Amino acid sequence: MTDNVVMTRLSTEQADFSEALDALLDRRMIEDPQTSKIVADILHDVRSRGDDAVVDYSRRFDRFTGSLVSELEVSKAQMQASLDSLDASLADALHTAAERIRHYHEHQKQPSWQYEEDDGSVYGQYVVALERVGIYVPGGKANYPSSMLMNAIPAKVAGVDEVIAVVPTHYGDDAGGAGRLIFAAAAIAGVDRLFTIGGAQAIAALAFGTDTIPRVDKIVGPGNVYVTAAKKQVFGEVGIDMIAGPSELTVVCDGKTDPDWIAMDLFSQAEHDEQAQSLLISTDKEFLDQVAASIDRLLPTMERRDIIRSSLQNRGALIFAPDLDAAMRISNQIAPEHLELSVAEPELWLEKVRHAGAIFLGRHTPEALGDYCAGPCHVLPTSGTARFFSPLGVYDFQKRSSIINCSPAGAARLAPVAETLAQNEHLQAHALSAAWRIPGRK
């Protein structure tokens, strides 16, 4: 336990730096065929047998002892009772976090828009909220009432009619402990219905609907490999937010931040689970050694030191870059979920960021503040997917319809263009449908 942590060291001075970094990141997403098959069978079974299948899997995988899905529902009264039973300081913290999350996400709401052309035609985009969504809040190696807030509040801000949350079954068995926090968070977030159903069976129930669980239009939130595989398989039949992998943090530091702070920031990522990845890029070799020393000194004081050690040794790295421009290039190659710019004048470096889920600027912005209460959502693209995914947000719970409203004059103006193109695509009905709106053509 007092052994030093042996972390990977990388440097841009290595000839094979880029390959070594790629190997460390290990981003190839190869699905395990066995997991896919297990999940496909569960999906098929829940689609066919509905509630009965949900009960069976919850009994088999999650030690559920009842016989009805309705026993797995947590009523609004129970959510509220859980909230009422919390210590005032904890309830206050949850309320403050919720209020800040709500405030931030109000900025994301997208309005409908339209414009009129001089012929009187109107074009635009009509934006409405999704009707019903499911949110998955995982259990796993920690207990995340904060995730309930982070998933549900953007949906409510968007104006979703009905938000259905699912959490692993064990929360129902522990309604006085971990469950109480989750249920209280659900009350604060305004969740409409809550079921203690986990795993692929929860995703299946939300995607297809059962007699007890209504079918939703979109499922969001991270989960374990079964949940992730199930989300991917139902994608298309319902919407999903993203494909989530292990959580990760990249810190870019100019060497002027307290090394203990940086060590603790890396720990905060590593303590999630062994697969979490904490990377530090610095332009100061001595600073990398100082952080390594801080890690060794601080690790024995940490409650989750075994997880942290495993994560740092197997997945972490201390990376030297000759200057901050190089550091930013490495960061963009990583496309991190969380990026801390622990540097002087961090705003100046922001424009060098091309790929990151969330960017934490300055020495006083540790990722942990973003995890709980800064305001932005902590459901973020992982494993390099910040190249194309965005944080979960209000926009995930809104959808758009194009609006086309041609005046007779507008139709007469556009129809010849459409007719020409349709004829060249050999689509005669398209050509006539357009042309007949020209006066005198039909």
Added chain:
Amino acid sequence: MTDNVVMTRLSTEQADFSEALDALLDRRMIEDPQTSKIVADILHDVRSRGDDAVVDYSRRFDRFTGSLVSELEVSKAQMQASLDSLDASLADALHTAAERIRHYHEHQKQPSWQYEEDDGSVYGQYVVALERVGIYVPGGKANYPSSMLMNAIPAKVAGVDEVIAVVPTHYGDDAGGAGRLIFAAAAIAGVDRLFTIGGAQAIAALAFGTDTIPRVDKIVGPGNVYVTAAKKQVFGEVGIDMIAGPSELTVVCDGKTDPDWIAMDLFSQAEHDEQAQSLLISTDKEFLDQVAASIDRLLPTMERRDIIRSSLQNRGALIFAPDLDAAMRISNQIAPEHLELSVAEPELWLEKVRHAGAIFLGRHTPEALGDYCAGPCHVLPTSGTARFFSPLGVYDFQKRSSIINCSPAGAARLAPVAETLAQNEHLQAHALSAAWRIPGRK
């Protein structure tokens, strides 16, 4: 050929109306396991063998006779030469359509935003374009240069650095005919690189990269079942836009539009392919009969009458609803890709629309105008997925990063909240990482 078209008739007066409509829509997405397996093998092979595998599959499935992927690339000079060779009227139509598509999509561009709190902390969202995207433009039963414009222009408006288009191999064999139109459209749209590679092998090459084809961050555009299955399988490793099914149109009509116009609008959808779906909902039973008569009279004059007949008989329907409120409820149950509101004062009915990909308002706005040149994108959510998907748009080619920039005072204010929540989640490193930013705590 002169036989009457036998179309399904539905009415809300039927006791089993809702079930009958669901049966007609047939929205269960069950993937064919054989297709999935074939596609998985192709993906695996292209990932392993790169260019060689792309060549092999293009030879096997697409009658490619060469031996190098580079032979399948269409240069910018070739694209421009194709454009230069077009008739002026056709080139003008393409330019007009492109200009209108560009103008509409400029409205979709989302800016970065931020706000400052009174403690000097800044929160916001940083919006940037994707770096490199792939667009798939299908071949199939028609030839769609318009799709090249509709896919590529929103990407260019977003500011994507490199747009790589792929089209089926046969366009390369027909560089003087159908290929010329597609290549010309690519030139107008500003496509950066173009390959005549189709099918799952094209999706694989874009998703994983090969020696010749660069790896992209997102793949958009509809295709056949192999393309769709491939996009779904690579999703997560790259972004994709949506899961596309057959195209469909729902017309809601108050009975006051020329029945020939409505018949031709239904034809314009049906002529795409046999699986296309054309539905008419009217509050006027006689009007439904008039449209049926128009269909019978007009069908023999149509070049694609066999496809139209098959589509209308197997997938189409004439639906009676007692009033427009009921018609709108049916339309929302359908969640159509294209919705024509061919009614008086269509703006008043817009707010009753909850689910539709694109909405065409008024008697003078046939879907065909939207397909080519109104401005909005014609890549739209199909098969009821307008419940959660949106039209392809500039937002598909932009991504967001959350911005958190805490001042020392802001960190000191947030840290106690984060600390309380982290302690309750038993995440000690999170708690300390936050708390150490409070003066005097470390």
